[in-house]
Amino acid sequence: MAKKFEFDPEDEEFFSKVGSFGVPKFDNEMHGGIPRGFTLIAFTDTGSGSELFAKQFTSPAEESENTLYISTNEGQAEIVRIFQKYDWPMDINVRTIGEEYNSNVLERELLASRYRLEGFQLADIQRLAQTRFVDDTNQDYLTEVTNEIMALGPY
Numbered sequence: 781m782a783k784k785f786e787f788d789p790e791d792e793e794f795f796s797k798v799g800s801f802g803v804p805k806f807d808n809e810m811h812g813g814i815p816r817g818f819t820l821i822a823f824t825d826t827g828s829g830s831e832l833f834a835k836q837f838t839s840p841a842e843e844s845e846n847t848l849y850i851s852t853n854e855g856q857a858e859i860v861r862i863f864q865k866y867d868w869p870m871d872i873n874v875r876t877i878g879e880e881y882n883s884n885v886l887e888r889e890l891l892a893s894r895y896r897l898e899g900f901q902l903a904d905i906q907r908l909a910q911t912r913f914v915d916d917t918n919q920d921y922l923t924e925v926t927n928e929i930m931a932l933g934p935y
Contacts (some may be wrong), residue, residue: 802836819929832862839868846932847872850925855879875928877921884919 798813807813814820820837824830831854838849849872851859856876863870892905 800840802840803833835859835862835868836866838872839863839866839870844869844871845873848875848925848929848932849873850875850877853878873928875925877925880919880921 796812796816798811798815800807800813801810822830822834831851834849838847849859851874854876856874856879859874859876860870896902896905
């Protein structure tokens, strides 16, 4: 069953019932913005400018501790560069899943490939896999991000 949040009338009066997207024309099309307490997930086509739009939307967050920007293909440095370029506040939470995956999974696979190129045989790698060098940690990024979102407050 979904959590039901009761918003303080004072907060609604101060923040209003909807959150602005930060783009007045788009706010107008969306009847003022996104309703308070809703999660926004956008699926867009490549090259549509959605990443820049998402950054612009998250940058003026009224409660930055409850704002999470998730990137699957941009790194932290690129995100910071864009925020600095437009002089947007950078006090939001950012998850760069692509970078996390690269450092946690692909680097190990690259290391295994390097061992193979330097003369390790498949039998050696299999033998090593059964020793203390086994890394049996699996990371479920979708579950982690879902849990992180669910832990955020209502505003």
